Amino acid sequence: MATWGGSSTSSSPSTTRRSPTPAPSRPARSSGEAALNEYISGVRKLAVRVMEAMSEGLGIAQADALSALVTAEGSDQVFRVNHYPPCRALQGLGCSVTGFGEHTDPQLVSVLRSNGTSGLQIALRDGQWVSVPSDRDSFFVNVGDSLQVLTNGRFKSVKHRVVANSLKSRVSFIYFGGPPLAQRIAPLPQLLGEGEQSLYKEFTWDEYKKAAYKSRLGDNRLAQFEKK
Numbered sequence: 001m002a003t004w005g006g007s008s009t010s011s012s013p014s015t016t017r018r019s020p021t022p023a024p025s026r027p028a029r030s031s032g033e034a035a036l037n038e039y040i041s042g043v044r045k046l047a048v049r050v051m052e053a054m055s056e057g058l059g060i061a062q063a064d065a066l067s068a069l070v071t072a073e074g075s076d077q078v079f080r081v082n083h084y085p086p087c088r089a090l091q092g093l094g095c096s097v098t099g100f101g102e103h104t105d106p107q108l109v110s111v112l113r114s115n116g117t118s119g120l121q122i123a124l125r126d127g128q129w130v131s132v133p134s135d136r137d138s139f140f141v142n143v144g145d146s147l148q149v150l151t152n153g154r155f156k157s158v159k160h161r162v163v164a165n166s167l168k169s170r171v172s173f174i175y176f177g178g179p180p181l182a183q184r185i186a187p188l189p190q191l192l193g194e195g196e197q198s199l200y201k202e203f204t205w206d207e208y209k210k211a212a213y214k215s216r217l218g219d220n221r222l223a224q225f226e227k228k
């Protein structure tokens, strides 16, 4: 299938930026950079709140049991801007072109906002694709593979993709909250019930990232770390 736009193609420039943690240590060089830093710090706070609510929902007494991994010194955070130009050739054809192929995000949590143009879809358990409403004032929070492991599968990383729009350009801004490279990714001990074993082999975030880069986007990257 053809791919249209997205962060990996040169036809539509996009930006991947590693965010300083927790806050920039030097003054911003421009008002644009200052605004970007402010935005990143805001969505990071949102990610922390969501992870705290998840801990609470899981009955974990320690509120920051999950969120501490994204606030930790050296946490691995990425901010990405994707641009999908309109694919006018599709108009009236009743078919679609992939903008960003199906995948799960490897980090703990992703916080996405778009310019209000539709295109993002998630896969339901039965494999059916459903569109995520393209409200520019809403945030879409996605569970990543690492959070699936930390919760021993209680939260699942959801497969998603982007389908190009025939009329409007789509721009998305995504904050990916990852742990420090040396962080061991394993189910939280306080979460495991009596006799409950981890569903996954042990690995660090660095090992998982390296394995993810070696795999293809659409591969089930967690599969090689699942205990058989």
Ligand SMILES: O=C(O)CCC(=O)C(=O)O
Pocket (backbone or CB within 6 Å): 007, 080, 082, 100, 105, 112, 114, 120, 160, 161, 162, 172, 174
């Ligand atoms: O651009 C989008 O809406 C989603 C992109 C995405 O899933 C990603 O960058 O991981």
Ligand SMILES: [Fe+2]
Pocket (backbone or CB within 6 Å): 103, 104, 105, 160
């Ligand atoms: Fe993604």
